[in-house]
Amino acid sequence: MRANILKRKLKLRLKRKRRVRANISGTASLPRVSVFKSNRTIYLQAIDDINAKTIVASSGVKLGIKANKEGAKKIAADFAKLLKAKKIEEAVFDRNGYLYHGVVAEVANSLRENGIKL
Numbered sequence: 001m002r003a004n005i006l007k008r009k010l011k012l013r014l015k016r017k018r019r020v021r022a023n024i025s026g027t028a029s030l031p032r033v034s035v036f037k038s039n040r041t042i043y044l045q046a047i048d049d050i051n052a053k054t055i056v057a058s059s060g061v062k063l064g065i066k067a068n069k070e071g072a073k074k075i076a077a078d079f080a081k082l083l084k085a086k087k088i089e090e091a092v093f094d095r096n097g098y099l100y101h102g103v104v105a106e107v108a109n110s111l112r113e114n115g116i117k118l
Helices: 002-021 069-085 103-113
Strands: 032-037 042-048 053-059 092-094
Touching (some): 053 069, 069 103
Antiparallel strands (some): 032 042
């Protein structure tokens, strides 16, 4: 029973992901900021979809931070510094199929607070 529920949740997330990705894309000057969250950590990437390259990446594993709202703030602050070092001030936010609340919303808000336009 539980496995069926987890499969259904994953299927619905992937469906949302495909729907969102059909409308957004990143470039070198306006990258797509993709969020992936697991039960233990959060990963962020700035992606140039035209050249299929990751411009900047940050993860909670590297920083030793857990996947909660406080951790999301710290990871987003670190990620914003990396983006500014690459002279990127604006990006497109890709929630990767996750619902926009909790950790995902905190990442977006923290990026905005640290000077990245989403």
